[in-house]
Amino acid sequence: MTPAAPAPTPAVTVVGLGADGWAGLPDASRTALREAEVLIGGPRQLDLLPPECVGQRVAWPSPLRPAVPGLLAAYAGRRIAVLASGDPMFYGIGRALAEETGALRVLPHPSSVSYAAARLGWPLEDVEVVTLVGRPAARLAAALHHGRRLLVLSADATTPGEVAALLRDRGFGPSRMRVLEQLGGDKERTTDEATADDWPGVRQPGDPLNIVAVECRRAPDALRLGAVPGLPDEAYEHDGQLTKRHIRAATLGVLAPAPGELLWDIGGGSGSIAVEWMRTHPSCRAVTVERDPARAERITRNADRLGVPGLRVVTGAAPAVLAELPSPDAVFVGGGLTAPGLLDACWEALPGGGRLVANTVTLESEALLADAHRRRGGELVRLAVAHAVPVGGFTGWRQAMPVTQWSVRKTLDTSSGADR
Numbered sequence: 001m002t003p004a005a006p007a008p009t010p011a012v013t014v015v016g017l018g019a020d021g022w023a024g025l026p027d028a029s030r031t032a033l034r035e036a037e038v039l040i041g042g043p044r045q046l047d048l049l050p051p052e053c054v055g056q057r058v059a060w061p062s063p064l065r066p067a068v069p070g071l072l073a074a075y076a077g078r079r080i081a082v083l084a085s086g087d088p089m090f091y092g093i094g095r096a097l098a099e100e101t102g103a104l105r106v107l108p109h110p111s112s113v114s115y116a117a118a119r120l121g122w123p124l125e126d127v128e129v130v131t132l133v134g135r136p137a138a139r140l141a142a143a144l145h146h147g148r149r150l151l152v153l154s155a156d157a158t159t160p161g162e163v164a165a166l167l168r169d170r171g172f173g174p175s176r177m178r179v180l181e182q183l184g185g186d187k188e189r190t191t192d193e194a195t196a197d198d199w200p201g202v203r204q205p206g207d208p209l210n211i212v213a214v215e216c217r218r219a220p221d222a223l224r225l226g227a228v229p230g231l232p233d234e235a236y237e238h239d240g241q242l243t244k245r246h247i248r249a250a251t252l253g254v255l256a257p258a259p260g261e262l263l264w265d266i267g268g269g270s271g272s273i274a275v276e277w278m279r280t281h282p283s284c285r286a287v288t289v290e291r292d293p294a295r296a297e298r299i300t301r302n303a304d305r306l307g308v309p310g311l312r313v314v315t316g317a318a319p320a321v322l323a324e325l326p327s328p329d330a331v332f333v334g335g336g337l338t339a340p341g342l343l344d345a346c347w348e349a350l351p352g353g354g355r356l357v358a359n360t361v362t363l364e365s366e367a368l369l370a371d372a373h374r375r376r377g378g379e380l381v382r383l384a385v386a387h388a389v390p391v392g393g394f395t396g397w398r399q400a401m402p403v404t405q406w407s408v409r410k411t412l413d414t415s416s417g418a419d420r
Contacts, residue, residue, distance in 0.1 A: 171222025267335020
């Protein structure tokens with residue numbers, strides 16, 4: 001039997017580097033850097049390399065991500081070593097490189113998260129990691145739950161102050177914070193613990209290379225937000241156009257969000273369905289369509305406050321604007337059902353396996369849903385909620401307007417290959 005030929009050495013090697021620089025690298029990483037013809041990294045990382053690394057040094061431009069394909073093409077055919085902070089595949093440049101080239105060798109270094117967990121004595125599997133590098137601080141809000149431990153990857157020296165301000169604003173001022181700087185390096189330092197409420201008076205910006213440790217404590221008077229759909233109605237700014245809490249929870253249950261999926265939320269109102277879709281998992285995405293500009297702005301504020309600033313808000317009328325949107329995994333129609341062609345346009349946009357859910361409280365729209373149920377199948381239900389209220393000296397039930405809901409899953413006709 002002829003032995004298999006050895007696999008070729010990848011043209012791009014990604015080397016994880018810590019704050020301890022060259023001294024903290026294992027032999028394999030040092031060899032890769034010595035042999036590289038081109039060394040790509042941030043100015044701080046390149047300055048950590050000794051003269052024996054003779055390759056051409058190229059600093060990343062800003063913004064970084066769009067520059068990756070051009071740099072790889074510019075130095076194609078040469079041995080390239082890319083410097084990364086810590087573990088390149090953990091919120092690092094390794095992901096972008098892997099998306100651009102299949103020939104990738106990764107030599108990781110302990111990440112700042114691993115160092116922080118070790119210094120704090122926190123089991124890493126019990127810690128949630130949130131990165132604010134190139135991302136808005138508002139996304140931290142989705143991770144705030146009483147008793148949880150967070151490690152926040154900082155963008156720069158101002159991030160700890162931003163984290164403290166957000167904690168205070170979201171009702172988590174009693175949370176305890178520490179900042180760990182230059183982890184693994186000669187200048188490593190951990191600040192004394194302080195609450196977010198006390199942070200402005202005791203902290204000035206420190207080293208830009210830092211990670212923020214947070215032990216979440218909710219203030220006694222703060223609104224409690226759970227981890228599942230059905231947040232309190234008071235969590236939203238609205239003008240009455242809000243899918244109420246119990247109906248919202250039932251609707252999200254039928255929409256059945258899964259990691260990485262995209263939702264179209266048609267007739268967003270206050271954005272509650274899209275917001276809670278995205279809160280189910282950090283990778284869930286949503287586009288909400290709202291024709292009223294004031295409501296569209298309100299949706300953006302609700303998304304920021306509830307920790308999903310990535311929610312895309314499209315101001316316009318459906319179905320006209322739908323052709324511009326990426327293909328959805330699920331569609332929710334909460335308003336505008338009587339617009340000609342809307343339901344059919346949503347159905348046509350769905351791939352096989354996609355879900356469509358529509359809610360209404362009017363007889364006219366209910367008739368449309370009954371017809372769609374007759375043509376497409378699925379499930380037609382009526383949801384009714386009543387609240388106990390005072391009736392004189394007694395208590396009685398006050399019935400909310402019942403909601404008619406049509407839900408359907410688009411199946412794939414395996415005999416013809418067509419969706420139906």
